[in-house]
Amino acid sequence: MRFVSPVWFVKSLRWGANAIAALVAAILAAGAASAQDVLPHAADRSLIIGSLPQNLSVMGMFLHAGPIVKCVILILLFASLITWTVWISKNVELRGARRSLRRAIDILAGARSLNDVAKTGDRVVDALLQEARTELKLSEGLKSGAANDRIEVRLGRIEAASTRRIQSGTNLLASVGSVSPFVGLFGTVWGIMYSFIGISQAHTTNLMVVAPGIAEALLATAFGLVAAVPAVVIYNGFVRAIAGYRGLVGDAATLVLCLAGRDLDRRA
Secondary structure, three states, X not given: OOOOOHHHHHHHHHHHHHHHHHHHHHHHHHHHHOOOOOOOOHHHXXXXXXXXXXXXXXXXXXXXXXXXXXXXXXXXXXXXXHHXXXXXXXXXXXXXXXXXXXXXXXXXXXXXXXXXXXXXXXXXXXXXXXXXXXXXXXXXXXXXXXXXXXXXXXXXXXXXXXXXXXXXXXXXXXXXXXXXXXXXXXXXXXXXXXHHHHHHHHOOOOHHHHHXXXXXXXXXXXXXXXXXXXXXXXXXXXXXXXXXXHHHHHHHHHHHHHHHHHHHHHHO
């Protein structure tokens, strides 16, 4: 598992921001060129102004947005919910696993033989002990050096399996962090297209008509960033935490290998 590169993430955001800025600049330029435009008839002007959204809060813009933009925002909210769910569950799991591993390592550090440790209470360390005992039993009458290598291989398999298990779910964070800005950008592009259609129907480029549609479109990009930034930060934090957990498992495996080596020397 690797870090989500901050440089790549910033470049992605910069690319999306440039695309949005170009679209918004085109609309604002058209609006500025005819900012004093009026509709042919005052009645038509009043009708269009009355159809514009009056509530420009986040909830108001969401409710007035088109169906595609609403779907994009709901998808991003769901992705954000996944991010925080994974953060809570993996935090609880990692903290409990580290505490259990440290207690087991203290027990292994005070033992002189595998027979001195029946169980440690930690699932991973108990699996390491069981694998070492199994290989010692199967290696009776064989060269001790080769048996030591086989024990090390068995312990390595347990380490890899424990790392895969503790990593489960974190790849969702990487996906959310990398995809969400582009999903939000899609919603923004679609919303601006919808604003252009509204402009053509209103027969005016007055900013009073253009601005609400742009604000609704940009709302999708804002939600994309709200979903992506925490996901990237949390994912990179989990990368460091899982690396520390893997180091603890490696320490436990080393202690088990030392105990098995002592037992092999006694048998020799």
